Amino acid sequence: MNNHPAQPDPALAVEVTGVSRVFTVRKGADVTALDNVSLTVAPGEFVSLIGPSGCGKSTLLRLIADLDTPTAGEIKVFGKAARQARIDQDYGIAFQQAGLLPWRTVAGNIELPLELHGTSRPVRRARAADLIALVGLSDFADKYPDQLSGGMQQRVAIARSLAESPSLLLMDEPFGALDEMTRERMQNELVRICAETRAAVVFVTHSIPEAVFLSDRVVVMSPRPGRIRDVLSVSLGDQAQRGENLREDESFFQGVSRVRELLHGEAPAGARGVETR
């Protein structure tokens, strides 16, 4: 994507080549979660994985994060094996559940990865304060997770994933548990944060507007076995310029209907609105 300045690392952010993942179910047939999937993500690029449940989009994300290993195929992150990339802390990750440690304050939770990797206390403090400001929670730095709303908790989780300034963010339906209004606000913030940090993002979602609004490319997946059906370039302009009014834009609606058509099968373009259900 030429929307973003070239990263110092010339390699691709993520390179997935012919990856399959077969789960062996006890006393039953194997389940193919992913079948021969290939995908690349350029540095600084925002890619969404979308598809119905069971299409393997979360499995793919977990494979990139090295939380799981592929049955076949190869995954490289910044030119390294996924395992090495994890050990080198090349990515930050956020899950659907914020997953904050309840006994740590907002600042303490954001500092956790830094603390685990031996960053000195003053540096940690300063970094956490910056990130708390970035996600707009400056008044809540000393609050505990149970004192925050779901949206606030998710913002803390995003700040935590950014703690070590990763060049790649992996996000597994991070806004899935939020209400629609909070969700749209969080999407606006994520677009802003991505523009500021210039990190590549792999974003799993099942919301079509969310995928179209956020992404440079939308990867549409189909279930049983999990495959990539199509990849759609959305390119609604530079991330820095995306804002609330983009949701009213004609190109946004076009993107949404194109993704929807891909998801629901190869409906002919002219037949939209008259399809029988």
Next chain:
Amino acid sequence: MTHARRGQVRGRRILTGALGVAALAALWELYKLLGPAEGVVVGGITLLPRTSDLAMPHVWVMAARAFEPVTGASNAIPLWQAVLEGSLFTLGIAAVGWLAGVTVGLLLALLMQRFRLAESAVLPWIVLSQTVPLIALAPLVRRWGSQIQFGEFTWASWMSVALIASYLAFFPVAVGALRGLASPDANHVDLMHCYAVGWWKTLWRLRLPASIGYLLPALRLAAASAVIGTVVAEVSIGLRGGIGRLIVEYAGAAGGDPGKPWAPIFGSIAVGLVAAGFVALIGLFLRRFRRGEVAA
């Protein structure tokens, strides 16, 4: 405002507690007043106790007896003082037993958490260990202990008692800590995996803090078990100086002095309360780790 309210709540709780004790005393006296002198016996089985002064002394008799000397001897100390000394002695042994039991329990839980094989190999034995009756154990421990001697160190009888107390105390800690260490969400464990940190760091930053909510009730249970174990083992081993010995000793005097046996019984209750209070104090320091789960 909130400060005053908190004080009010605490005051009410203390009042409720005192009322509970008073109600128990009142119930005792009420039954003694209304119950049949020979108790209620159905087919040779006593269902309700006799209400004679010998079987059920008045509450105030028990209280007054505590302030009289232990025996008729001129140099005898007051009964409450003898019971207090015995209580402190027992409390000390129970504390040693509790500490040993908690340490062993925690180590076993860590071992079982670390190695799945250890869990399936050790856990059944831990459960089985609690089915061995204390009475059978006490003489064995004493006999084995008397053979231990290296250098300056010789095994004392009180150590046998502490060992038996720890034998009861380790069980709830091992089981509770194991559950606690396994309690973090898959999410949190995944996160630690993403951070590429090892088992020890995961233990220290995630598993141990997460286990506190399970550990505190286990510690309280262990404290109660340690006290009971100490009192019973004092009797079985025949160790002098503790509350267990006093209970047996004073029970012999019940015929002529019905108020006397009750003093060490209250003493043992006090020891249990102090032990439970100590664990509550620990819980106060670990408050941070007991916050409600993240409502996400």
